[in-house]
Amino acid sequence: MVPIPMQFNHKMGFHDYIQALQEEKKKIQVFPRDLPLSLELVTQAIENCKQQLSGITTEYNLNGETECSEQTSMEEGRVLEEFIPIKKRALTPDYDEDDDDYDEQHSSRKMKSDWLTSVQLWNPSPPPAKEEVPRKTNVLEVKRSGGAFHPFQREEIAAEKGNASEACKESTTSPQVPATSSTELVVGTSSKRYDKGQRKQRRCWSQELHKCFLHALQQLGGSDTATPKQIRELMKVDGLTNDEVKSHLQKFRLHTRRSPVIHNNANTQSTPMFLVGNIYVQPQVATTTTVSGESAKITTPTGIYAPVAIHPPTTTTVIKPKFQKLELSENSNSEERTNHSEGIIVHSNSPASSSSTHNITTSPHC
DNA sequence: AGTGTAATAT
DNA sequence: CATATTACAC
Numbered sequence: 001m002v003p004i005p006m007q008f009n010h011k012m013g014f015h016d017y018i019q020a021l022q023e024e025k026k027k028i029q030v031f032p033r034d035l036p037l038s039l040e041l042v043t044q045a046i047e048n049c050k051q052q053l054s055g056i057t058t059e060y061n062l063n064g065e066t067e068c069s070e071q072t073s074m075e076e077g078r079v080l081e082e083f084i085p086i087k088k089r090a091l092t093p094d095y096d097e098d099d100d101d102y103d104e105q106h107s108s109r110k111m112k113s114d115w116l117t118s119v120q121l122w123n124p125s126p127p128p129a130k131e132e133v134p135r136k137t138n139v140l141e142v143k144r145s146g147g148a149f150h151p152f153q154r155e156e157i158a159a160e161k162g163n164a165s166e167a168c169k170e171s172t173t174s175p176q177v178p179a180t181s182s183t184e185l186v187v188g189t190s191s192k193r194y195d196k197g198q199r200k201q202r203r204c205w206s207q208e209l210h211k212c213f214l215h216a217l218q219q220l221g222g223s224d225t226a227t228p229k230q231i232r233e234l235m236k237v238d239g240l241t242n243d244e245v246k247s248h249l250q251k252f253r254l255h256t257r258r259s260p261v262i263h264n265n266a267n268t269q270s271t272p273m274f275l276v277g278n279i280y281v282q283p284q285v286a287t288t289t290t291v292s293g294e295s296a297k298i299t300t301p302t303g304i305y306a307p308v309a310i311h312p313p314t315t316t317t318v319i320k321p322k323f324q325k326l327e328l329s330e331n332s333n334s335e336e337r338t339n340h341s342e343g344i345i346v347h348s349n350s351p352a353s354s355s356s357t358h359n360i361t362t363s364p365h366c
Numbered sequence: 367a368g369t370g371t372a373a374t375a376t
Numbered sequence: 377c378a379t380a381t382t383a384c385a386c
Binding site: 229 | 368
Binding site: 199200202203204205243244247248250251 | 378379380381382
């Protein structure tokens with residue numbers, strides 16, 4: 001959608017290219033804190049081209065430009081690719097494995113205006129403090145911290161749709177470290193801002209975070225048996241505090257408590273469906289089978305916290321083993337309103353039924 | 367120190 | 377009203 005050519009090509013000519021670069025630069029300049037290097041790079045690119053231009057003005061259309069075009073464009077391309085993590089994650093959620101409504105979320109997200117998404121204005125860097133930005137070379141930083149909370153107080157260059165107000169988005173995982181290491185979810189904690197006894201910045205429980213939470217919860221056998229600390233540890237989210245988890249847990253419990261609303265949908269899918277009963281876990285885990293299932297479209301009033309029922313109606317509820325991806329088309333801007341579901345667990349005395357099930361032990365991610 | 371819950375704040 | 381933080385009791 002951007003009219004601006006990303007690369008120099010021979011048809012274009014230096015002037016145009018430079019112009020394009022300059023425009024680019026303008027854009028970047030708006031976010032000096034976030035794109036310090038980009039700015040430099042572009043600036044440099046412009047310089048280079050100008051030099052080239054002045055050097056070869058006359059022989060313009062000869063192959064004198066080859067060098068420049070190649071170097072510049074290539075270099076730039078490379079750099080851009082390396083340093084400006086464009087959320088290509090959308091295509092390859094590093095997550096998945098079992099459940100995951102990930103794709104949904106991501107895809108819905110990419111609806112945001114390109115100029116925004118492309119540059120990741122979303123993520124949390126905004127250092128709480130006013131300005132600073134020691135022009136560090138923190139480009140490669142993997143873990144960023146910083147409250148993800150300040151939306152963006154910028155002149156809205158492009159008077160885009162108002163939706164640009166999503167304050168909290170986690171910086172997901174490190175973009176440039178594809179496969180390998182840390183897949184940790186890092187959440188900004190403006191932490192030690194010696195704010196004078198100010199209230200702590202609100203932690204925003206993004207979907208991802210919540211997902212982690214659920215995941216942990218599931219491993220711990222449901223919200224009723226899990227304790228904040230355990231959860232926190234399982235989540236392995238940097239900067240997340242006990243209290244925050246506690247709080248979230250409290251809320252979660254509250255929600256789950258009063259939403260007996262669960263019904264399995266017996267319909268549509270030929271696939272087996274399962275019943276989400278309540279979270280009932282049989283502590284004697286031992287070797288037994290704990291199964292978790294994902295509830296497909298559960299309709300909760302809020303839709304956020306899924307499942308839970310209250311008590312096992314005499315009969316033990318058994319959940320269908322196989323997972324089912326829930327395919328729920330989501331609307332773009334509902335951020336927290338995704339249907340989450342807590343996998344639950346159920347244990348049935350009958351060996352037969354449970355045996356086939358997966359055992360979810362530990363999960364790598366989060 | 368952790369946990370659960372209620373009171374408050376946003 | 378929902379959600380997150382803080383206070384308090386155990």
